[in-house]
Amino acid sequence: MLREPRAPAEFRRVSPRFWMARQTVIALVFAPLLGGALAVMAALGGGGWVLLPAGVAALAVLQWVIELGRYRTWGYAEREDDLIVRRGLMFRRVSVVPYGRMQLIDVTAGPVDRAFGLATVQLHTAAAATDARIPGLLRADADLLRDRLAAVGEAEATGL
Template identity: 50%
Template sequence: MKEPRNPNRLPLGDGTWHQLSRQYVWVRLIDTGFLLLLVVAAGLAAWLFAHQAWVWLPVGAIIVVLAWMLAITPRQARAYGYQLRRDDIVFRRGILWQRMVAVPYGRMQLVDITHGPLDRVFGIAQLKLVTAAATTGVVIPGLAQEAAERLRDTLVDVAETRRTGL
């Protein structure tokens, strides 16, 4: 990935950007597709049982939004990444509204791994870094289970060597 051309950009160094698991895209597609089916079923039920044709206006709008979400999901997943640096971890996400956060290892208070039922089926997890500042908390979704555990262990080891709070 190219670095931003802005002269005020965050210097990223020579580190490697780590991407999300490809399974994350499938989980997101299944989640959004299931929601799409529920909306269509609710619209059909309201139309058939209540005989209200106006119900298709909001249902149609929701269907368009969900179809758009299905279309951009693979590109969104490619926009996520993280990089381990000497003093911090840098996280990036976003296509139009991009966010890049550097979380110093010494500021981390908790490293949490979670995974829902569908995540477990596909072998992925979500890693959450909690800091004292609410705006710098980072959630890295869609990591392979082994990668999430390895990253958690690395972050804990670095924090312990620096005698910081984890």
């Protein structure tokens, strides 16, 4: 069966709140580490110990840059027959999930996500390798996406 070429997918990005949530996690992890490094430096009288807090600060900045890149690469596109999810900073990954193959659609939110009003949509198929997740969606958007995907998936499955 011949098909017309598909139009390029219009990718939607995850919410900017996702980036704020990631920054919060970075701060919660690195602030105590930096405080401990400063305490060690003060207790041992400076000298070469100055490098310890400098190293922790450098790691925090590096993690911040990596997370910014990860945030910018997340995206998804709803097409006529499938959902495309892309992600990855160094190792790019594009998952194409046909609507008719979806078996379960979860919407989850951890404590940090809930604090920022975010949720993750997780798609499950029969093949574990084609599972896809879209983090960092506003909770209402995640619920709407889940409902749309469930409706389209049900329609596609009955068309077999």
